[in-house]
Amino acid sequence: MEFFSELEGIIETADPVRKRARFDAFYRQWQARNVRGDDGFAAKCFESPSYAALCEVVSPKAVPKRKNPASAEGQAVLLHAIAHIEYSAIDLALDHCYRFTGMPEAYYDDWLAVAEDEFRHFAMLHGMLDDLGFRYGDFPVHDALFEAAQRTPTLIERMAIVPRYFEAGGLDATPQILKRFEAIKNDAFVTRIVSVLQTILREEVDHVRKGDRWFAYACEREGVGKSVFFEIVERHYPGSYPRQRALNVEARKAAGFACEELERMAGENVCR
Secondary structure (H helix, E strand, O other): OEHHHHHHHHHHOOOHHHHHHHHHHHHHHHHOOOOEOOOOOOOOOOOOOHHHHOOOEOOHHHOOOOOOOOOHHHHHHHHHHHHHHHHHHHHHHHHHHHHOOOOOHHHHHHHHHHHHHHHHHHHHHHHHHHHOOOOOOOOOEOOHHHHHHHHOOOHHHHHHHHHHHHHHHHHHHHHHHHHHOHHHOOOHHHHHHHHHHHHHHHHHHHHHHHHHHHHHHHHHHHOOOOOHHHHHHHHHOOOOOOOOOOOOHHHHHHOOOOHHHHHHHHOOOOOO
16 A cells, blocks of 8 residues: 555545545554555645535635524534534645655654544534534535645645644634533533533644644754744734634643743733
8 A cells, every 4th residue: 555645545535434434444554554655756736625525615704603502503503613624634634644755754643643533523523413413514614724735835834834823723712612502511412512522622732732743843854943933824824913812821832832922822921
């Protein structure tokens, strides 16, 4: 089995069940070190995300607004939005491996482990969607994370923008989502949603930490300091800092962010 060619096929597979089965077979071979590199391999630029075969892709402003979390439809819209993030994160983790050749073996170990986590997160969310009578593809989605991958062809940009910008933003957003369920926490299905979101939040800290590790590696390789992160973000997403949303300071610190970075992001002292 050839490493990069098989990853390309997995990324391009749309159906979540087939995608997972193909990944599982590949990952077993990788862990057994039965996968070989592709001589002369050149990564392709994907013209559209794999989920475009399943979902209507619209602008971020056109995605369904989140509704009352006590209603089945409101819960479905929320779960679908988060499931879409997790599906996108699967392809991103795989693309981290596919896009960047010649990296240390530990790099591929890290991002394939992340992909496995994202597959599991998606399955948990889709299981709850199914219980509500919905499935992935029932609501329109945006392609912001796919676009982020398109914008970041270098390792230092990719590690800055995907794990340290977008995924770290999820560490801030999830506690706010959990707060919306506090008034209905005695509902059994809501309890299940909260448990899954808490699991995802806890495991995403490790994903961002892996991104921080390889961002530091890229910075060292480029001979620059980690403060270049802010230059990269400003180039791709100007005006992002200081953030209007509260930072999840403890989660971000656990994921590798320094207090100096967090205070620059927040525009105030948040590391008292």
